[in-house]
Amino acid sequence: MTDILDSFLEYEVTAEQYDLLWLFITVEAITNGTLDLSRHRIVKTGPETFILYQELITPEHTLKFENALVLGRDYLLKKINGAAYTKHLPKIHTIA
Numbered sequence: 001m002t003d004i005l006d007s008f009l010e011y012e013v014t015a016e017q018y019d020l021l022w023l024f025i026t027v028e029a030i031t032n033g034t035l036d037l038s039r040h041r042i043v044k045t046g047p048e049t050f051i052l053y054q055e056l057i058t059p060e061h062t063l064k065f066e067n068a069l070v071l072g073r074d075y076l077l078k079k080i081n082g083a084a085y086t087k088h089l090p091k092i093h094t095i096a
Contacts, residue, residue: 004040004054004069009083012037018084022093025050025077048073 012021017037024035028047035042043051052069071079077095084092 004052004067005071005079007054008040008052009079011039013080013083013087013089015087015089018080018089018091021080022077025073025080026093026096050076052076 020035021042024030024033024042024044030044032046033044035044039055041053041055043053045051050071050073052071054067056066074095081092081095
């Protein structure tokens with residue numbers, strides 16, 4: 001379970017994608033949707049619930065998403081901010 005989250009935090013929380021992640025998670029006008037990232041996909045099923053998938057390439061060279069992880073909004077934001085602090089990103093939002 002934490003392998004998916006650790007991988008997500010390592011590869012997707014970057015200076016280039018941090019604001020995109022933050023907006024997708026926090027903007028209430030986005031009630032549901034999907035955010036495709038470089039190695040992961042986040043599905044917003046409501047304002048407080050997110051499903052995180054890791055992208056896998058099979059030996060047949062097909063794209064596959066598996067091992068889903070369901071996360072709450074505040075937990076996900078705290079994990080993203082923790083990774084941002086560790087990576088010394090220049091602009092980090094506060095959780096409201």
